[in-house]
Amino acid sequence: MERVIVHVDMDYFYAAIEEREDPSLKGKAVVVCMYSNRGEEGGAVSTCNYVARDAGIHSAMPCRKARSIKPDAVFLPVRKEFYEEVSESVMEILHSSADKEEAFEKVSIDEAFLEITETCDGDFDKAQKLGMEIKGEVKKSERITCSVGIGPNKLIAKMASSFNKPDGITVIRPENVQEFLGAMPIKKLWGIGRVTEEKLTEMGIVTIADLADRDVMELIDAFGKNRGTWLKQSASGIDESPVKERTSSDQIGRMASLKHDTRDEKMISELMDELVDSVMSKAVARNVVFGTVTTTVIFSNFKTSTKSKTLTHAVSDKDILNRNAMEMMQQFLRESTLNFRRIGIRIGNLQERTGQKSLFDFYGVNACQH
Ligand code: DCP
Numbered sequence: 001m002e003r004v005i006v007h008v009d010m011d012y013f014y015a016a017i018e019e020r021e022d023p024s025l026k027g028k029a030v031v032v033c034m035y036s037n038r039g040e041e042g043g044a045v046s047t048c049n050y051v052a053r054d055a056g057i058h059s060a061m062p063c064r065k066a067r068s069i070k071p072d073a074v075f076l077p078v079r080k081e082f083y084e085e086v087s088e089s090v091m092e093i094l095h096s097s098a099d100k101e102e103a104f105e106k107v108s109i110d111e112a113f114l115e116i117t118e119t120c121d122g123d124f125d126k127a128q129k130l131g132m133e134i135k136g137e138v139k140k141s142e143r144i145t146c147s148v149g150i151g152p153n154k155l156i157a158k159m160a161s162s163f164n165k166p167d168g169i170t171v172i173r174p175e176n177v178q179e180f181l182g183a184m185p186i187k188k189l190w191g192i193g194r195v196t197e198e199k200l201t202e203m204g205i206v207t208i209a210d211l212a213d214r215d216v217m218e219l220i221d222a223f224g225k226n227r228g229t230w231l232k233q234s235a236s237g238i239d240e241s242p243v244k245e246r247t248s249s250d251q252i253g254r255m256a257s258l259k260h261d262t263r264d265e266k267m268i269s270e271l272m273d274e275l276v277d278s279v280m281s282k283a284v285a286r287n288v289v290f291g292t293v294t295t296t297v298i299f300s301n302f303k304t305s306t307k308s309k310t311l312t313h314a315v316s317d318k319d320i321l322n323r324n325a326m327e328m329m330q331q332f333l334r335e336s337t338l339n340f341r342r343i344g345i346r347i348g349n350l351q352e353r354t355g356q357k358s359l360f361d362f363y364g365v366n367a368c369q370h
Pocket residue numbers: 009010011012013014015045046047048059060109110165166
């Protein structure tokens with residue numbers, strides 16, 4: 001069966017979050033700046049919304065220049081930690097749409113690949129439907145938009161997601177890959193930088209189709225074996241690299257929707273059992289113990305709240321995880337009168353498990369809250 005790969009990239013991510021948080025920004029040019037230690041004078045644009053882009057502002061431009069282009073734009077400082085939190089919620093939604101736990105690869109704070117071959121039976125019409133559902137779910141729970149690309153491999157999915165931005169979805173079926181790539185200029189091929197672009201231009205290669213038509217030996221002569229072969233394959237739309245989890249991550253998390261919005265503790269606890277099982281089986285597979293437990297609730301009005309506990313000792317114990325998670329759920333219930341829409345659990349501060357289950361595992365319940 002042909003693989004079906006999805007790539008999701010959030011639209012003007014940092015600026016979109018700022019717009020969401022402050023509705024008065026709507027319609028204005030919003031520029032998020034990474035200020036240097038020279039204060040507001042130095043610094044570069046992290047990102048900006050599409051109103052600012054239309055005026056000619058873009059990422060990496062000096063903030064001072066952006067200011068001179070559009071003095072009436074709203075300039076805001078980067079709030080990285082806050083964006084990381086939003087990113088985690090988005091990633092949990094995306095992760096839960098993948099074929100399986102391992103079929104997910106976060107690429108950066110605002111983008112990820114997921115494989116959905118099994119979920120959609122290799123059918124690109126079903127894949128498109130699923131892509132729309134993912135977009136809907138992200139929009140509903142985070143109130144920001146993303147662009148989705150779907151294709152037979154990561155290369156095509158990645159290029160498809162940037163084809164129609166913002167809030168787009170582009171599905172490239174295997175039979176349309178050549179047509180999709182062919183007419184594009186070579187600089188659009190994912191992985192081609194300015195140096196390669198210049199060298200290819202000197203060789204008379206302008207479009208991706210030109211590159212695909214070149215003899216592989218000629219490309220190897222010019223770029224070496226690996227790069228030459230890679231250029232030929234990519235230009236032909238071939239990419240066999242798997243979607244795979246980057247295991248360096250220091251956290252394992254799961255999130256899911258309740259059958260309907262509710263405050264029923266039994267329903268919440270049943271779903272939490274499932275999430276705990278899933279997180280624990282992954283912790284066991286990775287042979288790690290955890291030092292923190294974090295839970296998240298998305299309420300019926302889409303507001304998100306998070307609680308965290310640091311355990312006195314790192315453990316790998318399902319009961320401890322479950323008990324801590326449910327204590328936090330009870331606190332959420334006490335603090336708000338809203339229904340719960342989605343709940344999530346995450347373990348962090350992971351360390352490799354050494355030897356037998358220690359006595360600490362039994363005393364890990366003496367958790368302190370922070
Ligand atoms: N970013 C940054 N500095 C850069 C590029 C990006 O700090 N030079 C940050 C801000 C972006 C986020 O990373 O919001 C994601 O990068 P993207 O390239 O995906 O850009 P955006 O999401 O902002 O816009 P787009 O709608 O084009 O994806």
